[in-house]
Amino acid sequence: MRVALLAESFLPHMNGVTGSVLQVLRHLAAEGHETLVIAPRSGEVTADLHGARTELLRSVPLPSYPEVRVVFARAARLAAILRAWHPDVVHLASPFVLGWQGVAAADALRIPTVAVYQTDVVAYAEKYGMPQASALVGRHIARLHRRATLTLAPSTASIRQLEDLGVDRLRHWGRGVDTARFGPERRSDAWRTAVARVAAGESVVGYVGRLAPEKQVEDLAALAALPGARVVVVGDGPSRAGLQQALPDAVFTGHLTGTALAEALASFDVFVHPGESETFGQTIQEALASGVPVVATGVGGPVDLVRSSVDGWLYRPGDLRDLRSRVADLVGDEGKRRAFAAAARESVRERTWDAVCHRLVDHYDEAQALRRIDDAQVQRGATRPAVPTPADTRPWSRFVALGDSITEGLCDTSRMPAGELRGWADRLAQLLAHARDTDDPFRYANLAVRSKRVRDLLDDQLPRAIALRPELVSILIGANDLVGRRVDPLAVAAQLEAAVRTLRAAGADVLLVTPFLPRRRAATLFARRFAVFSSELRRIAARTGAVLLDTDAFVDDASRPAIGDLALWADDKVHLRSRGHRYLAYRAAEALGVPHAEALSGLDAALHADDDTVVDGTWLRRDALPWIWRRLRGRTAGDGRAPKHTGYVLLGGGGEVRARTAAG
Structure with missing residues (x-):
C-alpha cells in the first residue's frame, strides 16, 4: 500500500x-x-x-x-x-x-x-x-x-x-506507547539528586509537555509548599517565562527527548496532567508505562487512560483543592504509590505502537471500501451514506413495527414452532425490553405483511399504528415498490415522508431503515433506484428527527459484514435468513442506543449454529415460478394475510411473552 x-x-x-x-x-x-x-x-x-x-x-x-x-x-x-x-x-x-x-x-x-x-x-x-x-x-x-x-x-x-x-x-483509534523506551527500569537516583534536586524523603511530582496556555501548567501552583513534594516541569514553550515566575520553587528542565525523557519520567513519583482540552494525553500513557501513578483532570482524553483509585486519580476539572489533595494522598503514602505504579505499568501492556498501527492499516482498508461506496452513490445522484450515530436510549414502553416481509420475519424460523416466524423486529423488541430498568411490561405490535408497498403502509398500517398510541415505530419498506416495472424513487420517498411526519406529529419516535439488496448480479438492475431512495430517506430523517438505520453504511470487516453479504440471505435469494435478521436487529439496537448492543450481538452469534431451516426443491420451482404466477394474476403473497401481532404483545423485562392484548 x-x-x-x-x-x-x-x-x-x-x-x-x-x-x-x-x-x-x-x-x-x-x-x-x-x-x-x-x-x-x-x-x-x-x-x-x-x-x-x-x-x-x-x-x-x-x-x-x-x-x-x-x-x-x-x-x-x-x-x-x-x-x-x-x-x-x-x-x-x-x-x-x-x-x-x-x-x-x-x-x-x-x-x-x-x-x-x-x-x-x-x-x-x-x-x-x-x-x-x-x-x-x-x-x-x-x-x-x-x-x-x-x-x-x-x-x-x-x-x-x-x-x-x-x-x-x-x-x-488511540495512540501507542513505546514500552521498550518507557519503563520503571529507567528510574535514576542520580537524576533525582542532580536534576530534580530532591532531598531525602521528598517525592518528585512531575509534569511533561508543552508549556502553553492550553496545557494549564499554571494550575501546578496549587501544589506550592506541599510537604514532602518537589515539583519538576519538563518541556518548553511560549509560557515558560511566565510559569517560572508563577512557580518559583519548581525545577524547569527544558525540552527532553529519547532516553533523557524516559529517565526523567521513570524518576518521578507522581505525574500530574492538569490540561482540560486533551483529546488523548500521550505523556500520561508514557508515565503509566514508566510505572508512575498519574493525577489528571477528569475530562477529555485522560478519562480513558487513568483508572481512578487503581493507577492514579482523576480530580474534578477546575477544582485545584481536589488536585492538591489527590497529589498529597500519593506523596504521603508510599505503599499506595507502589500499588498504583504496578497497576499503571500493567495497564499499557497491550497498547504498543505495533498493535495500534496494525489497527490503523485496517482503517485504511475500510476507508478504501467506503470510498468505492461513496463514488458509486455520487454517480447515482445520491448522498453519502452515514454511519448511524447511536441515539440516547429512551424508556420506550410501546413499540410498533411497520413494513413488508422482512419485518414480518420471513425465513427466520429460528427456535420457533412450526409455521411461525420470528424476524428482526421481534428480536429488537426483546432487546428493548431487556434494556429497560423496570419490571413493567413492554408492549410490542408487528403490523408488517409480506409484499406490501408504501401505499399499503399509508392506507392500512399507519392508521392501525396511530390507534395503538406507540412511543416508538420502526419503518422498513419500499423494496417492493423499487423492483416494479416503472417507479419514481423520489415519489415513493415523498409518500413515506408523509407517514414519518404523521407519526412524529403523534408524538412517536421513528426508526427509519433504508432498504437493501443482496450482492447478486441480478440485483444490480435495481441498485440505482435503491441508492436514490436511500439518499432521500437520509434527508427525511434529518428533516423530521427520525433515527436512521443506514444499511448502506455497513461495510465488510472481520466482525461486521455488509447487509448484502450472501451469508445473511436465505435460499429464496430475496429474504434474510435467521443470522441476517439477528444482524439487522443488533444494528437497529445500536442505532437506538441499547447499551452494549455490539457485545450482545457477538454473544448471540456465538450461541447459534446455522439454525436456518433446510428447504427442499430448486429455487426456480420453489420460489421463482410461484412469484411469477402471482404477478401474472395481479396478486401478491400478502393478499388476505393479517399482521401477526395486530395488538400489543406484552414482553417482560427478560424479553418473555406474557400475554396478548387487543389495544394499548
Whole structure:
C-alpha cells in the first residue's frame, strides 16, 4: 500500500502529532508499505524517516507560537503532488489548514482520506484569548471531518465532541506507547539528586509537555509548599517565562527527548496532567508505562487512560483543592504509590505502537471500501451514506413495527414452532425490553405483511399504528415498490415522508431503515433506484428527527459484514435468513442506543449454529415460478394475510411473552 501522510506539524518541532507520524512511518516501513510525507518546512530534518519520501512546503510561523508552522498550499499544488505519487490512501494528521486543502485535493482525485483528530483546536482558540473564533473553528473542523472518508478519534470524549459537531463515520483509534523506551527500569537516583534536586524523603511530582496556555501548567501552583513534594516541569514553550515566575520553587528542565525523557519520567513519583482540552494525553500513557501513578483532570482524553483509585486519580476539572489533595494522598503514602505504579505499568501492556498501527492499516482498508461506496452513490445522484450515530436510549414502553416481509420475519424460523416466524423486529423488541430498568411490561405490535408497498403502509398500517398510541415505530419498506416495472424513487420517498411526519406529529419516535439488496448480479438492475431512495430517506430523517438505520453504511470487516453479504440471505435469494435478521436487529439496537448492543450481538452469534431451516426443491420451482404466477394474476403473497401481532404483545423485562392484548 502507498500512503501519503499530510501533517500540520513536523520535524524539527517535536510534539504529539509529529511523534505519532514518526511511529506510523516506522510501522508502515516494517510492514512493506511505501510512504510520502507532506508537511511544513521549518528546519533541517535529521531523524530517521524510515524510507519515507518528503514534500516539505514553505511555511510561516504562528505569531503567538513560532514553533508551530502554517502551510498555505493551494489544493491544486497538493493534487499535483498526489497525482504524481499515486497513493492508495491519504492520512491527514491533525488536519486544519494544510489538511483542509489536502482533503479537497484527495477528494478531487477520488483518493480515500483518513483524518486523525488529535488537537482540540476549538478549546485552543478559547485558551489563546479568541473565544469569538471558537464557533467558526468548530464549523471548520466539522466541515473538514465530514468531507474525509473516515475519521479516527483517540478517546470517547473526542468522539462525543465530534458527534456533537455532526461528524459521521467515526472510529476509535488511540495512540501507542513505546514500552521498550518507557519503563520503571529507567528510574535514576542520580537524576533525582542532580536534576530534580530532591532531598531525602521528598517525592518528585512531575509534569511533561508543552508549556502553553492550553496545557494549564499554571494550575501546578496549587501544589506550592506541599510537604514532602518537589515539583519538576519538563518541556518548553511560549509560557515558560511566565510559569517560572508563577512557580518559583519548581525545577524547569527544558525540552527532553529519547532516553533523557524516559529517565526523567521513570524518576518521578507522581505525574500530574492538569490540561482540560486533551483529546488523548500521550505523556500520561508514557508515565503509566514508566510505572508512575498519574493525577489528571477528569475530562477529555485522560478519562480513558487513568483508572481512578487503581493507577492514579482523576480530580474534578477546575477544582485545584481536589488536585492538591489527590497529589498529597500519593506523596504521603508510599505503599499506595507502589500499588498504583504496578497497576499503571500493567495497564499499557497491550497498547504498543505495533498493535495500534496494525489497527490503523485496517482503517485504511475500510476507508478504501467506503470510498468505492461513496463514488458509486455520487454517480447515482445520491448522498453519502452515514454511519448511524447511536441515539440516547429512551424508556420506550410501546413499540410498533411497520413494513413488508422482512419485518414480518420471513425465513427466520429460528427456535420457533412450526409455521411461525420470528424476524428482526421481534428480536429488537426483546432487546428493548431487556434494556429497560423496570419490571413493567413492554408492549410490542408487528403490523408488517409480506409484499406490501408504501401505499399499503399509508392506507392500512399507519392508521392501525396511530390507534395503538406507540412511543416508538420502526419503518422498513419500499423494496417492493423499487423492483416494479416503472417507479419514481423520489415519489415513493415523498409518500413515506408523509407517514414519518404523521407519526412524529403523534408524538412517536421513528426508526427509519433504508432498504437493501443482496450482492447478486441480478440485483444490480435495481441498485440505482435503491441508492436514490436511500439518499432521500437520509434527508427525511434529518428533516423530521427520525433515527436512521443506514444499511448502506455497513461495510465488510472481520466482525461486521455488509447487509448484502450472501451469508445473511436465505435460499429464496430475496429474504434474510435467521443470522441476517439477528444482524439487522443488533444494528437497529445500536442505532437506538441499547447499551452494549455490539457485545450482545457477538454473544448471540456465538450461541447459534446455522439454525436456518433446510428447504427442499430448486429455487426456480420453489420460489421463482410461484412469484411469477402471482404477478401474472395481479396478486401478491400478502393478499388476505393479517399482521401477526395486530395488538400489543406484552414482553417482560427478560424479553418473555406474557400475554396478548387487543389495544394499548
